[in-house]
Amino acid sequence: xxxxxxxxxxxxxxxxxxxxxxxxxxxxxxxxxxxxxxxxxxxxxxxxxxxxxxxxxxxxxxxxxxxxxxxxxxxxxxxxxxxxxxxxxxxxxxxxxxxxxxxxxxxxxxxxxxxxx
Numbered sequence: 583x584x585x586x587x588x589x590x591x592x593x594x595x596x597x598x599x600x601x602x603x604x605x606x607x608x609x610x611x612x613x614x615x616x617x618x619x620x621x622x623x624x625x626x627x628x629x630x631x632x633x634x635x636x637x638x639x640x641x642x643x644x645x646x647x648x649x650x651x652x653x654x655x656x657x658x659x660x661x662x663x664x665x666x667x668x669x670x671x672x673x674x675x676x677x678x679x680x681x682x683x684x685x686x687x688x689x690x691x692x693x694x695x696x697x698x699x
Contacts, residue, residue: 597641598625600660607667613674631674637683652684
């Protein structure tokens with residue numbers, strides 16, 4: 583079972599709208615960030631912390647999260663945008679966690695294909 587291209591395009595457009603809204607809010611709070619597209623085609627915000635380090639803030643649509651790592655305190659619901667902006671701003675002010683940025687993306691189609699195979 584593969585997700586249709588149309589559905590993928592709709593999901594990508596929704597994620598981009600969420601990141602654009604987040605970008606506007608962060609801009610108003612003077613949090614340094616840049617909207618980028620990763621080499622694998624995901625749209626993200628590169629957000630700079632108080633120490634000048636950059637983390638990518640992604641959208642995880644199935645769980646309704648903005649996330650910037652794989653730890654419990656590195657994600658926040660985008661359903662409450664004001665609270666999400668507060669949390670991301672706070673995390674950037676405190677400084678991103680040391681080490682490599684974890685990623686929560688999983689291609690469910692690859693998992694399904696593995697079990698079919």
